[in-house]
Amino acid sequence: MSAIMQLEPNIQTNTNLELGLDGVAWVFKALSDPARLKILRYLASDAVGCCGDGICGCDLEDITGLSQPTISHHMKCLLSANLIQAEKRGKWMYYNLDTRGFKAVQAYLEQCC
Amino acid sequence: MSAIMQLEPNIQTNTNLELGLDGVAWVFKALSDPARLKILRYLASDAVGCCGDGICGCDLEDITGLSQPTISHHMKCLLSANLIQAEKRGKWMYYNLDTRGFKAVQAYLEQCC
DNA sequence: TCCTTATATCGAAATGTATCGATATGTTAA
DNA sequence: TTAACATATCGATACATTTCGATATAAGGA
Numbered sequence: 001m002s003a004i005m006q007l008e009p010n011i012q013t014n015t016n017l018e019l020g021l022d023g024v025a026w027v028f029k030a031l032s033d034p035a036r037l038k039i040l041r042y043l044a045s046d047a048v049g050c051c052g053d054g055i056c057g058c059d060l061e062d063i064t065g066l067s068q069p070t071i072s073h074h075m076k077c078l079l080s081a082n083l084i085q086a087e088k089r090g091k092w093m094y095y096n097l098d099t100r101g102f103k104a105v106q107a108y109l110e111q112c113c
Numbered sequence: 114m115s116a117i118m119q120l121e122p123n124i125q126t127n128t129n130l131e132l133g134l135d136g137v138a139w140v141f142k143a144l145s146d147p148a149r150l151k152i153l154r155y156l157a158s159d160a161v162g163c164c165g166d167g168i169c170g171c172d173l174e175d176i177t178g179l180s181q182p183t184i185s186h187h188m189k190c191l192l193s194a195n196l197i198q199a200e201k202r203g204k205w206m207y208y209n210l211d212t213r214g215f216k217a218v219q220a221y222l223e224q225c226c
Numbered sequence: 227t228c229c230t231t232a233t234a235t236c237g238a239a240a241t242g243t244a245t246c247g248a249t250a251t252g253t254t255a256a
Numbered sequence: 257t258t259a260a261c262a263t264a265t266c267g268a269t270a271c272a273t274t275t276c277g278a279t280a281t282a283a284g285g286a
Binding site for chain 1 (some may be wrong): 264266
Binding site for chain 2 (some may be wrong): 022025029031032033034040041044099103105106108111112113
């Protein structure tokens, strides 16, 4: 599995939802950081963000207390795991949850429990 | 978050099932390795193991192709996340799934999706 | 008791990750 | 066009993780 820096898996939900253990592990790795969990939980909430029409990067600096480059890194990580979607509007990036990553790990977990 | 070597979280499912983001992240980290996912999936199957009465360490060396010390390390990691339970019988360690870790991450995921 | 086997721990090497400051890129507003 | 701002990338640092060989511990059997 390669580094997050030269990001790799944007693990396509190939033809179906099955992802293989490497792909599932990649999504779990994206979920294995408290700051990223905080970000995802915030995206899942009904918060509107500082611009009133979505959550952008500066909102996430506020709620995590992390620097802008660090947030950018975390969002790239979540994108590569298909846990979020990003859309550029003006100079802002707006983020939303992407169900594909969540479904992939839930499918694995259901095999176990 | 501390290293896995000087293992720390055996994150007690404190009083209830709520675990806090650090605790949940710790479980996700234990789930973020393909070898460990393979081990858990094997423990969830109806395989009986080489001794016929449960899955022990040597079974896991076979299915992962990893060395004995590496397996031992992975099992310690899964234990610390409450994803498995271990029981010593004779000179063997027998492993089973522990629902607590799974429930913790599933509870988090349900907040998101 | 001594040997064999299962597991755990230690030490080390290679690689991966989180974080930030500095800087580059791109977009809006003046 | 220029200034201000949001985001991305680079480079560096500190630390974490995976893996194995060597060795220790513990249990059973000859």
